[in-house]
Amino acid sequence: MVGLRCLGSCLETIENATIEDTIRLWSNASSWPSGAVPVEGEDVHVEPGWNMVLDIDTPKVKLLRINGRLTFLNTTNIHLQAKHIFIRAGELHIGSAEYPFQYNATITLYGEKSAETIVYTNAIEAGNKNIANIGTIRMYGKRRTQKMTRLLRVANKGDTQLYVETGLDFVRGDRLALLPTSYDPDAQDDVFVDSYDNGTGIATLNTSLNYYHWGASSSTADNYNGVDMRGEVLLLTRNVRIVGEDIESWGGQIVTSDSVEVDAAAGTIITRTGSTVMDSVEIYNCSQIDTFKAALRFESAATSYSSITNSAIHNGLAWGIYVKSSQNVYLKDNILFGFRPIGVGIDVSSNVTLD
DSSP: OOOOOSSSSSSSOOOOOOOOOOOETTTTTGGGGGGOOOTTEEEEEEEOOOEEEEOOOEEEEEEEEEESEEOOOOOOOOOEEEEEEEESSEEEEEEEESOOOOEEEEEEEEEOSSOOOOOOOOOOOOBEEEESSEEEEEEOOOOOOOOOOOOOOOOTTTOOOEESSSOOOOTOOOOEEOOOOOSSSTOOOEEEEEOOOOTTEEESSOOOOSSSSOOOOOOOOTTTTOOOSSSSEEEEEOEEEEEESTTTTBBBBBEEEEEEEOOOOOOOOEEEEEEEEEEEEESSSBBTTSOOOOSSSSSSSSSSOEEEOOEEOOOOOOOEEHHHEOOEEEEESEEEEEEOOOSSHHHHHHHHEOO
16 A cells, blocks of 8 residues: 655645535536536536535546535435545535425445545545535435334344334335343344334344344333343334445445645645534445444544434444544444444544433
8 A cells, every 4th residue: 555645735726615505406417517417437526616416327537626505406316426525625415404304315435445535634544435524414214213123023044024113114115223131242133124014013024034132012220220121123224325336345434624735835824624414324235344433533623513323323334433532523423234343433532422
């Protein structure tokens, strides 16, 4: 592996601009200076001041640079595919706090372990197969009615049905995690819902269980000092998803940082501050094995505010969340499942809330 160090800024100079009032549709060839919609393998630039709306599925682009605003159209399913997404002086929006995304929004990150990396600062190893943010990310998916339920009956190895609470919003294709109720920490199941009866609470699965999970019709809290011993069933599916391509056990990553850009010729210094807010987002097959590159990483993000809430971050071969040399990070009501070796790591950081 060859290391590179930048003299001055690692990036080309860009001019900040006010976001235009008009909308550019990604699908419209006239929205692009080339006069053509981006094709597979291309580097794509949402330029400063642009107000771009993603209204179609994209091909697999190489590098998507966002220095203006890119917003997912909230009237249809959208799939964005890229090797790298770099939010520098721009913004990436999927839904809003007032109007969460109502359809299925998916970002798929591509690339093998040896794939080309990106560099935006000498202080942080951004790596590859990533969403690198030193600007603004805002993602809001649809809230699920309940992120966790309990087993109301024992679920035995080989069973294809679960008895859980009634009135849940489980639908066909939802992904569930059953946590261990034995002394074996690996006795967990990862299954999909085939059907769910809202009246009886019976969830039929697409496959049989590999392990035993204990359940009961009522809580054991009164008998065990407030502890409910019944098996936990976690809902992993959200309608806004960030997915790492399944190749070479090498997942994707989302990294948020601050950065200082020095233009020696112009004698200027620009500080960029990364801010990531996600609510009801699913992050799957992200984190990179044998590294500190977690599925969700905050490194030297010490100025702005970031918040991850009601989200499901699952199935990665490295860390789930890593907060390093950062401040003002709020983590609440999230599910972390299936990470090795560590779910959450916090290092040399302050004002980090984990609830």
